[in-house]
Amino acid sequence: VQNKCAGIQVGISVATKSVIFDLFGTLVKFGTMHHPYRKLLKWARENGRAVQADDARYLMTTNLSVSELAASMGINAPQILLDQINKEIVEELKSLALYDDVYPVFEQLNSQGVKIAICSNLAKPYGKAVELLPPEIPVLKGLSYELGTIKPEPEIYSWILKMAGVDSAETLFIGDTFIADYEGPRKMGIPALHLTRKGSTMPHEISSLREII
Numbered sequence: 001v002q003n004k005c006a007g008i009q010v011g012i013s014v015a016t017k018s019v020i021f022d023l024f025g026t027l028v029k030f031g032t033m034h035h036p037y038r039k040l041l042k043w044a045r046e047n048g049r050a051v052q053a054d055d056a057r058y059l060m061t062t063n064l065s066v067s068e069l070a071a072s073m074g075i076n077a078p079q080i081l082l083d084q085i086n087k088e089i090v091e092e093l094k095s096l097a098l099y100d101d102v103y104p105v106f107e108q109l110n111s112q113g114v115k116i117a118i119c120s121n122l123a124k125p126y127g128k129a130v131e132l133l134p135p136e137i138p139v140l141k142g143l144s145y146e147l148g149t150i151k152p153e154p155e156i157y158s159w160i161l162k163m164a165g166v167d168s169a170e171t172l173f174i175g176d177t178f179i180a181d182y183e184g185p186r187k188m189g190i191p192a193l194h195l196t197r198k199g200s201t202m203p204h205e206i207s208s209l210r211e212i213i
Contacts (some may be wrong), residue, residue, distance in 0.1 A: 022175025
């Protein structure tokens with residue numbers, strides 16, 4: 001990964017064989033956000049269920065529907081609440097869109113023979129977001145609810161590298177969450193860039209995916 005502070009454009013190098021992207025906030029944006037799972041946990045807390053330290057992780061590593069998930073967490077939520085949560089998730093999914101820089105960057109990487117992968121922490125319903133990605137471009141998908149592990153746990157990065165068939169030094173990781181998408185990959189020896197779409201100021205930051213090309 002090159003250093004823009006040294007007067008060189010940040011981007012992929014000749015050694016880069018794959019680029020791994022975070023999904024939400026990196027490739028896909030919300031038009032509407034309801035935070036439905038927060039409402040489920042808030043209801044549970046108000047009705048006597050103590051907050052568990054691993055609640056957030058469990059939500060993103062369990063391949064279950066909302067009602068199945070609630071039951072498995074010991075949350076006896078009323079059907080009216082579950083229906084509302086499902087309705088809000090559908091509204092959120094309908095509001096999703098790709099950032100403008102995704103298509104041109106994916107097309108360029110694909111034309112150069114660079115493998116593209118997704119590594120995302122998300123609850124099961126939000127896996128539909130991958131359907132927004134360019135269907136004609138092969139994308140390896142590493143989704144936390146399917147793999148049972150989340151960023152920044154080492155296992156999820158190792159899985160992606162193994163499935164892509166590349167070494168850590170041959171990969172570039174890009175995402176908008178500093179710990180999960182920058183620090184986590186770097187601890188695994190994976191070069192990484194932190195995407196800050198509101199503007200970048202540091203050598204390890206970019207404000208658009210176009211900067212890697």
